[in-house]
Amino acid sequence: MAQPMSSASDDRAPRPGRTAVETPEHTGEPTGPAVLTRALTRDYGGGTGIFGIDLTVPRGCVYGLVGPNGAGKTTLLSIMGGTRRADSGEVVFGVDRRRVAVSTDVPEFEPWLTASEVVELAGNLVDRRLPREKVKVALHRTGLSGCGDRKAGSLSRGMTLRLGLAAALVADPELLILDEPTSALDPRGRADVLDLVASMREHTTVVFSSHILADVQRVCDHVGVVRAGRLLYQGSTAELVDTHMRPSWLVRVRGGGTELLRAFAAENWVARVSSLRPGLFRVEARSLEAGERHLAEVLSRSSARVVSVAPEESDLEAAFLSITGGPR
Secondary structure: OOOOOOOOHHHHOOOOOOOOOOOOOOOOOOOOOOEEEEEEEEEEEOOEEEEEEOOEEOOOOEEEEEOOOOOOHHHHHHHHHOOOOOOEEEEEEOOOHHHEEEEOOOOOOOOOOEHHHHHHHHHHHHOOOOOOHHHHHHHHHOOOHHHOOOEHHHOOHHHHHHHHHHHHHOOOOOEEEEEOOOOOOOHHHHHHHHHHHHHOOOOOEEEEEEOOHHHHHHHOOEEEEEEOOEEEEEEEHHHHHHHHOOOEEEEEEEOOHHHHHHHHHOOOOEEEEEEEEOOEEEEEEOOHHHHHHHHHHHHHHOOOEEEEEEEOOOOHHHHHHHHHOOOO
16 A cells, blocks of 8 residues: 655655654653644745744644645645654654554555555554454445445545545544545535544544635634744634634615715724625724724714624634735
C-alpha cells in the first residue's frame, strides 16, 4: 500500500545546519491538549512554507484549519502526521503516537488490493490482532459497505478519499488528522463525511483542513486561520465570528431611502452603510451596544416607512475575510 505525500526527498531528513526536533512520546495522564506545536517552521524558500506556528488542539474537539491555497495547511498537517520534517520547532502529542491516524488529501493505494485489504492492512500496522469485524465497520462508517471486494484501482476519486478515511479510522485513533477530507466529494458525500466527523467529537480529537468555510463552521469547535505560512488566529469558532465581525442589520424600507442612507452615513457609531438594492440597506455598527442603542433612533427620525429590521447573522467566511484582509 502506498500513501505518498507531495514532498521532496529532503522532507524525510533534516537539512544541514537545521534542527529537526523529534516529537516526544506520550507520557502521563490524558489531560491537556491532544497535540500542540511550538515555533514549528519549514522554509521552502521564496516565502513559502510555515513559520513559527504555535498550534494548540484541545482534547476531544474538532479543529478546523482554514486558509487559502498555498497557505501552508498541508505542510503543517504533514509535519504533525510525521510524513515531513520541520526545520525547527517541535510537535508534542498528548496522546499515544500509535493512536494517531492520518488521511491525506490525495490518498493512493496499490491498485490490485481490494478495499477490504487496504483497510485491513492499515489496521494491522497498528494491531496485528485487530478483529476483521473492524474492517467492515470502518467501510460501513465511510459509505463503502458494498465496495469491500472492489479493487482500489477501480474506485473513483471520491471513493478513494472515503477509503483513505476508512483506513485511518479502522484502529479507533485518539487523534485523527485529515487533509481536505471533503474536497473530492459531491454534496451528499460531503454531508456524510461531515456528519461522521461531528459524531467523533469527545472520544476522538479531529484536526482537518479545508477551504470550504461552511464545512468548518458546521462541525468545528475550534478553528485556526493560516495565511502565508503564519497562524493569524486560533480559538473557538464562535469567538472568531464574534470578535472579527462588525454587528450589522438589514433594514428594509418603502420610500425615503436616499434620505435614510445619508442619515446613517452621518452617524459616528455607523462603521459602514451600503445599499444592497432599492429599499434594502446593510448598516454596520462599530459596536453591538451602539447599534442596539441608536439604530431605532435614526429610523424614528426618518420619513421612510420601515418594513423590517433584522440583525444579520455572522458567519465564518465573513470573519475569515476580516482577518485576512479580503473583501467582504
